[in-house]
Amino acid sequence: MDRKDWPLFEIFIRPKNGLSHKHVGSLHAADARMALDNARDVYTRRGEGVSIWAVPASSIAASDPSEKASLFDPADDKVYRHPTFYDIPADVKNI
């Protein structure tokens, strides 16, 4: 048997409470529990985290970089979504 039976897990670490989990890399493990154990040894040797997520890489749906323009460009011309679009006299405070 070789290791092809060990699926790839993407590892996310929460550096401390109050911050979101952040992607740090990936590893292979026989199952999710082993992925968590290995992630602890590989990615948190110096107090880098307080919580780990291990997500099977096959479960992640990702947007296609070639569709970047059609997905994200439409937001560029919607300046009215930003507060600076609206004119308020300087005398009006706290708005």
Place this chain on the structure above:
Amino acid sequence: MYTQGLDAKTEQSAQPSPRLVTEQDAALQGRFQERVDAEEKIEPRDWMPEGYRRTLVRQISQHAHSEIVGMLPEGNWVTRAPTLRRKVALLAKVQDEGGHGLYLYSAAETLGVSRDELVGQLLSGKAKYSSIFNYPTPTWADIGAIGWLVDGAAIMNQVPLCRCSYGPYARAMVRICREESFHQRQGYELMLALAQGTADQKRMAQDALNRWWWPSLMMFGPSDDQSAHSAQNMAWKIKRFSNDELRQRFVDATVPQAEFLGLTIPDPELRFNAETGRYEFGAIDWTEFNEILKGNGPCNRERIEARRKAWDDGAWVREAAVAHAAKRKQRALKKAG
């Protein structure tokens, strides 16, 4: 621990000729180069030239193999470290090297190559790893010399890689560089203890420096005029400085450190050039380097055999882990059903 320019010009190269098949390809290549020139990072699913991908797979996997094989010369001394303090430091360092190998394999896998394929290339002897790990570690002072010189050279080479154009590689290098500085400091501290110790200890430190100095300079790879892919890798911003420039920086940083230890660099031609502010040093014996790359170094066979044995001896663990995972899944299903 380390990546190295291992590709001499004579070697059959994996780099394709820049033959553009279609106009669309040319446009993609152009846009890619513009992004790289603008210091934009390239991420795994972005379009990239095939040569860029292959170069990265080769470099990142060689780097990963170097970390893994690099555990062996130092692991040799874990059980014989002279104090508990030195032992925990060495254990932590060797564990770090294993971790660095894993970060790097993980980065290589984002380029569409499998972990088993990469490990297979190392075990079959097809893949290369840094020449430095084919030297033996006969004395305890070698552990100090490796930390000080080998990790020192590695840092010099790896810090610019934190700005590499390929995102996953650059991110792995940031983590690695952060961890590497402890490695170099523990090595220098160890050398300092020996250099300030008894006459025998000082002799041992000098002997280690004598054996590791030239191999450390070779870690930067062939001279610029002999280096196969320098120009292209610079244009792709995989590489930021030439081999010779990095080697020179290492010499400039390290010679004063040797002086502080009261040790002598084994190079009669070494001298400080007051005009340039840099050290001039003697010619490197590339025959030795080339022999090691061909597999004829003092420990090439031993290192690969050790890796093969570890892989074979670990087979039952890999099987048991899969069986255990299957059993756990069954149990969970039964409980749910």
